[in-house]
Structures are given as structure tokens and as C-alpha cells.
Amino acid sequence: TMISLKDCDAIGIDMDHTLCRYKLSEQIELGHQALAQYLIKEKKYPHSLADPVLDDPNLVYCGGLLFDEENMTYVKMDENGKVEKAAFGTKMLSESEISKMYPDNMKCSYFDDILSGKLSEKGSYHLHDNNFDLIRTVVHSRMMQTADSPTKKQVFDDLVAALAYIWDPKTSVIFENIKSNPEKYLHKCPNVVKSWLKALKKKEKVVFLLTSSRCDFVKHVMDYCLGNDWQSYFDVVISKAKKPGFFNEQLPFQLVDPNLVCVVDGKVSKLERNKWYSQGNSHLLHEHLKVWTGKESPKVVYFGDCVKSDIVPVKLHPNNPTSDWNAVYVMDALRGIEGAVNPLSEDEKRLLFSESFGPVLKSTDGAGMCKSFFCKLIEKYATIAVPSVEYVASRRIVYKYTRLGKGSGFYPDIPIIILHKSQVLVSC
Numbered sequence: 001t002m003i004s005l006k007d008c009d010a011i012g013i014d015m016d017h018t019l020c021r022y023k024l025s026e027q028i029e030l031g032h033q034a035l036a037q038y039l040i041k042e043k044k045y046p047h048s049l050a051d052p053v054l055d056d057p058n059l060v061y062c063g064g065l066l067f068d069e070e071n072m073t074y075v076k077m078d079e080n081g082k083v084e085k086a087a088f089g090t091k092m093l094s095e096s097e098i099s100k101m102y103p104d105n106m107k108c109s110y111f112d113d114i115l116s117g118k119l120s121e122k123g124s125y126h127l128h129d130n131n132f133d134l135i136r137t138v139v140h141s142r143m144m145q146t147a148d149s150p151t152k153k154q155v156f157d158d159l160v161a162a163l164a165y166i167w168d169p170k171t172s173v174i175f176e177n178i179k180s181n182p183e184k185y186l187h188k189c190p191n192v193v194k195s196w197l198k199a200l201k202k203k204e205k206v207v208f209l210l211t212s213s214r215c216d217f218v219k220h221v222m223d224y225c226l227g228n229d230w231q232s233y234f235d236v237v238i239s240k241a242k243k244p245g246f247f248n249e250q251l252p253f254q255l256v257d258p259n260l261v262c263v264v265d266g267k268v269s270k271l272e273r274n275k276w277y278s279q280g281n282s283h284l285l286h287e288h289l290k291v292w293t294g295k296e297s298p299k300v301v302y303f304g305d306c307v308k309s310d311i312v313p314v315k316l317h318p319n320n321p322t323s324d325w326n327a328v329y330v331m332d333a334l335r336g337i338e339g340a341v342n343p344l345s346e347d348e349k350r351l352l353f354s355e356s357f358g359p360v361l362k363s364t365d366g367a368g369m370c371k372s373f374f375c376k377l378i379e380k381y382a383t384i385a386v387p388s389v390e391y392v393a394s395r396r397i398v399y400k401y402t403r404l405g406k407g408s409g410f411y412p413d414i415p416i417i418i419l420h421k422s423q424v425l426v427s428c
């Protein structure tokens, strides 16, 4: 029931919000503004949409919030799928209002589907599970407040159009801003992380970067966070990986020229160390990890911050070689625990926790406290949950972590703690 990096043969790391940490409040406000400005300009929404995110701190929440498209509600479920809290627009619903919307004992009908790994279903629901999702909640809630009931569907369609616009690399002001002002949005990787990466390589572990970000963005972010020699920290770099597709589809690898920062070979069937690739798939990667580690069943661990793209898909398909990988969930909320490495700033706390929705890992049912749905989801798919890569890098490679389950596996502390915005965060 313990896991140690010493026993792992290959270590993979995601880039955004994992190896490279963002200044959360700056980055979320940047995305929020991009979204709001598009909707004000193109879809004629009121200018109040662009008021700062932190004007509505109760609406933002770090994980596990479900958008239910049919009821147009943001929902927090407990471990049994019962809707514990729900918001419509900027307004929290009462228990009797929730009962009316969810007549089956207040149970959300998507519970089983989501728990089985389908975190998003077009036209039905979307589980918010990462920091990029935080960008949309406040704008969306304000949009619903300004619209009359027959146009609620239109509101969601407008939001989807705006999201497509702000994440389109051709039109995105988000990527351009981060590239031109990295110091405003990114933390540099501390020396302890750099030494840790080097030490892992020195111990003959295969170290790989696996990110869905595009080549030119990867170069900008890595140049800034790790330095111009960033490629030397990895045995192989994979960008534009289209996670979760990387784990369950069979896209070919493409070779990236590090000087030109573009694809120079569109289809590669054999990988080499010290190269940079684009797209690809976990099956072929795993075959090469066997060769590079010299082991028939190499032990692989992958660090990621996005439950949908990094944690669930690794474990989802029993026939996929990655189903034996260990997924380390980098969970910013855990930086709220007293004594955590990289403690949350006050603004970050206001963004990640909500008085209205309550603790992230806990829910209240009639009998008292139980696990939140999000807690159950993480325990099902992740191996351990940590506040940051730096937290792991600061410990010895031989350190033995207790796996998730039975209240263990959340670091630096177990989830008996009530992760609540205004509370002093203490462990029991």
C-alpha cells in the first residue's frame, strides 16, 4: 500500500499547473477577462460580466463542481451522488428547490456515469476539475443572471462559442499574454525541482514531459520556468498530446525540430531518447519505456493536475498498458493545508474555496459529514494527491507514500481536514 519514487522506473510530468505553476489569481483573471470581453463585444452581454472574478468569490470553486445542462445548475454532490449544494446563476438554491429539480431523493442522474470515468458529456454535463475550468464559472453564472428563462440554452451556446474563441491559438489573448509577460503569470521552477529532475535521471529513471500544450507555447513556458536548457532535464518531450486522447486513441507521434519549434516529420514509428515529439499515444510510448528501462513491466508514475485528462484516462481502460501506471494528482487545494509547501495566497484561497459550496473533500448529509463526490473520484483514480511537484521534490526519493483510500494518500495531510475558505485549516 506504499509507493516510492525509488521503486519507479519512469516518471512522467504534465507541464501546465503541474511542473510549471501559475500565479493562479492573475491567470484566472486573464482568462475571465478574455471570456467576458468576447461576450460583451460579440454577443452584447452587459459590461458587468467583466467585473473582477474575485467580486463573486462564492461562485468559484476548485474542483468537483458539476454543470448540469438540463437544469442549468452548478452542483456539488456527495459520495453517493446526492446533490448537496446547487446554484442557479449567482443564486444558491434551497434544499426544497433542489428536491424539486432532483426528485429521485435529490440524486444526480449523472453520478454513475461520471464515477465510471465519463467526466463530460456534450449536451448533458461538464465536471469542473482543473484550474482552466475556474475561468468559466463566474462568467457563466453572471450570464444566466442576465438572461430570461427562454434564452438559457442560448446562454450556454454563447459560453461554448466564447470558450472556443479564447482557447483557439489563432485568436487567444491568453497564450499571447502569458508568452509576452511570463513573470506576471508563472512561477519559475525552484532549484529543488531542478535538482530532483536531475537526480531522477542520474538514478537511471526515464523522465518524460507529457503535455497537451502546443510546441511554441511549451517552448515559451519551459524557457522561462526551467531555463533554455530545459530539454536536457528530460529523456523525451511530448507536446500537443491531446490528452485524454493520448491514452485511449492511436494518433501517430510527430517529430518536432527544437530549433524551428515545428513538426518536421509527420509520422514517426520509432521513438528516440533526447527527442521532442508532438501528439502520439500511450501504447507506443509504453513500448519504448520497456526498452529504455530494460524492464518487461516498467513501473511508471505520471504527475498531472487535470482529473479529466491526466488522472482518470490513465486508469480507465483495463487493457491499456497505462492502467498499471500510478497517477499523482497535483491538487492546488492541498496547498491550503497549514504547513504546505507553496502555501496559497489569500486571493488564491478565495478562488479555490467557496463558503457557499463548502469543503472540497467533504459533504454534509443528514447524518453528518461524508466524503464529497470529488474526494471519492480522486480516491478511485489517483494513487496519491499532493499539493505541488515541489512538495514531492523536497522529500527524499526513497520516501514512501501511503496510497489513497481509507482517509490516507492526501498530502501533506489526510482529508479529515475541512478544506473551507475562511477556516483555519488544521488536521485532526
Ligand SMILES: [Mg+2]
Residues within 6 Å of the ligand: 014, 015, 016, 017, 018, 304, 305, 306
Ligand atoms: Mg496541466
